[in-house]
Amino acid sequence: MVLDYKNAEITIAKELENRSSSTVLQDVVDFLYAKFEKYSWVGIYLVKDQVLVLGPWKGAQATEHTRIPLGTGICGAAAKSGTTEIVDDVSKDNRYLSCFLSTRSEIVVPIKKGRYILGEIDIDSDRPAAFDAQDRVFLEKVADMLSQHI
Numbered sequence: 507m508v509l510d511y512k513n514a515e516i517t518i519a520k521e522l523e524n525r526s527s528s529t530v531l532q533d534v535v536d537f538l539y540a541k542f543e544k545y546s547w548v549g550i551y552l553v554k555d556q557v558l559v560l561g562p563w564k565g566a567q568a569t570e571h572t573r574i575p576l577g578t579g580i581c582g583a584a585a586k587s588g589t590t591e592i593v594d595d596v597s598k599d600n601r602y603l604s605c606f607l608s609t610r611s612e613i614v615v616p617i618k619k620g621r622y623i624l625g626e627i628d629i630d631s632d633r634p635a636a637f638d639a640q641d642r643v644f645l646e647k648v649a650d651m652l653s654q655h656i
């Protein structure tokens with residue numbers, strides 16, 4: 507399992523090397539969705555004028571939450587604080603903005619450049635408590651790599 511994360515990190519690093527194409531974010535979203543079965547919905551929100559605006563995403567369904575004010579929902583909390591949020595049971599978190607009935611847990615990882623929050627990676631899982639420290643470390647590295655491409 508550790509190898510899965512390491513291999514995924516290397517694949518993404520290679521994928522991003524010397525690339526400035528506008529499809530980079532979508533490619534990484536597609537890769538994460540395909541690589542980890544427990545990642546049921548993967549999206550990237552970008553901060554524009556104090557609002558999180560949904561960018562590339564991959565999953566079975568579109569979300570109605572395409573614009574989320576900073577501070578609102580789990581997404582808005584992570585973007586405001588600049589800290590990764592892991593929610594093991596979304597039904598027990600009153601900040602949670604529901605997108606899909608099947609979602610049981612969620613991770614939101616800010617994408618930062620210095621002290622600026624550029625956006626975030628948001629992943630929903632249909633499994634309870636799907637995200638652990640390995641996901642957090644891995645996705646924070648991915649966020650760091652993506653910050654060069656936003």
Ligand code: SME
Binds near residue numbers: 549574578602604
């Ligand atoms: N659940 C998020 C909203 C975004 S959807 O998961 C795609 C939240 O609570 O902020």
